[in-house]
Amino acid sequence: MSVPVIETERLILRGHTLEDFPAYAAMRADPVVMKYLGKGDLLDGEECWRRIMGMAGHWDLLGYGTWAIEDRASGVLIGAIGYSDKKRPPEHPASGAPEMGWSLAASAHGKGFASEALRAALAWGRAHFGPARVVAVISDDNAASSRLAERHGFRQFATSTRYGLGRRVFERVL
Amino acid sequence: MADIPVIETERLILRGHTLEDFPAFAAMWADPEVTRFIGGSPLNEEDAWSKFIRIAGHWSLFGYGFWALEEKSSGRRVGEAGILNMKRDMLPSFHGVPELGWGLLPEAHGKGYATEATKAIIAWGENHFGKVRMVCIIDPDNGPSLRVAERCGFKQVARTTYKNEPTVLLERLP
Numbered sequence: 001m002s003v004p005v006i007e008t009e010r011l012i013l014r015g016h017t018l019e020d021f022p023a024y025a026a027m028r029a030d031p032v033v034m035k036y037l038g039k040g041d042l043l044d045g046e047e048c049w050r051r052i053m054g055m056a057g058h059w060d061l062l063g064y065g066t067w068a069i070e071d072r073a074s075g076v077l078i079g080a081i082g083y084s085d086k087k088r089p090p091e092h093p094a095s096g097a098p099e100m101g102w103s104l105a106a107s108a109h110g111k112g113f114a115s116e117a118l119r120a121a122l123a124w125g126r127a128h129f130g131p132a133r134v135v136a137v138i139s140d141d142n143a144a145s146s147r148l149a150e151r152h153g154f155r156q157f158a159t160s161t162r163y164g165l166g167r168r169v170f171e172r173v174l
Numbered sequence: 175m176a177d178i179p180v181i182e183t184e185r186l187i188l189r190g191h192t193l194e195d196f197p198a199f200a201a202m203w204a205d206p207e208v209t210r211f212i213g214g215s216p217l218n219e220e221d222a223w224s225k226f227i228r229i230a231g232h233w234s235l236f237g238y239g240f241w242a243l244e245e246k247s248s249g250r251r252v253g254e255a256g257i258l259n260m261k262r263d264m265l266p267s268f269h270g271v272p273e274l275g276w277g278l279l280p281e282a283h284g285k286g287y288a289t290e291a292t293k294a295i296i297a298w299g300e301n302h303f304g305k306v307r308m309v310c311i312i313d314p315d316n317g318p319s320l321r322v323a324e325r326c327g328f329k330q331v332a333r334t335t336y337k338n339e340p341t342v343l344l345e346r347l348p
Contacts, residue, residue, distance in 0.1 A: 001234075044263065046263045049261040054231055057227035058230075060231065061226075086223070088220065089218075089219070
């Protein structure tokens, strides 16, 4: 499918393309970006290539997914945000609802970009899913991301552990 | 969704995967008989899903990819086969060279299905890419798959490793 494009004051949210690969791989190889994601491991190029394919396929199969975040002023890829079905096991508190996730390049931190992108993604979600429940899973020690979630109406309702690392699990209704 | 061509052979229909295929796909990749020579360990549902969405995205990003193999006599999905562009981190490198692959349910082994599908895919590939070199990689202990490759015109060109496991690189010249 063609991924919907969303413009905000300073950002464009659009589907990832193969041309994003170098910038995407650079972000996923940056310990500052990866610190709170997954196991905190850096991703190699091959894995990033797979993820770009996976993000495209997720949109194709489910009609929703993850956008690339582009800085309108520079045209540079600065992050990713969106909704995914990760097929988490049923016992995981985040299973059964579209899961939001976001990440930004280190150089784009602290400028309110995540907030701007999240507001736009939530508005799209409301139009697409209706007043549905959505969730987000955030590392215990990722205070900036938890604050962002709370500012945008998410409320923590559970915890989980993965790879021995604690997570806070948030929810909100769109 | 990319428009995935349908190919019919004597006993099989090759078609794109749809969401309805996911349970059978996940069951196949959870079977240690299937993963013994492909990847090494069974996939849980989350990992199978990552692979499944990647298959869909591969078609939309590249215009070629993996088909589901459906047995005409039963209507059952018995496996998958197709052409990949995985940017594999291995030597000798074959980035951008069409890589053939196939995987079948254990009960569909030994019937010549992999050869039947792969020959049809090579013919499709020669039409799509022109007369180009094609490659595949196979576990050196996977005798049946090595024989499939040989029947389809592949010759062994290198013994190498991929993700620290021994692998045989084969090529098929036009």
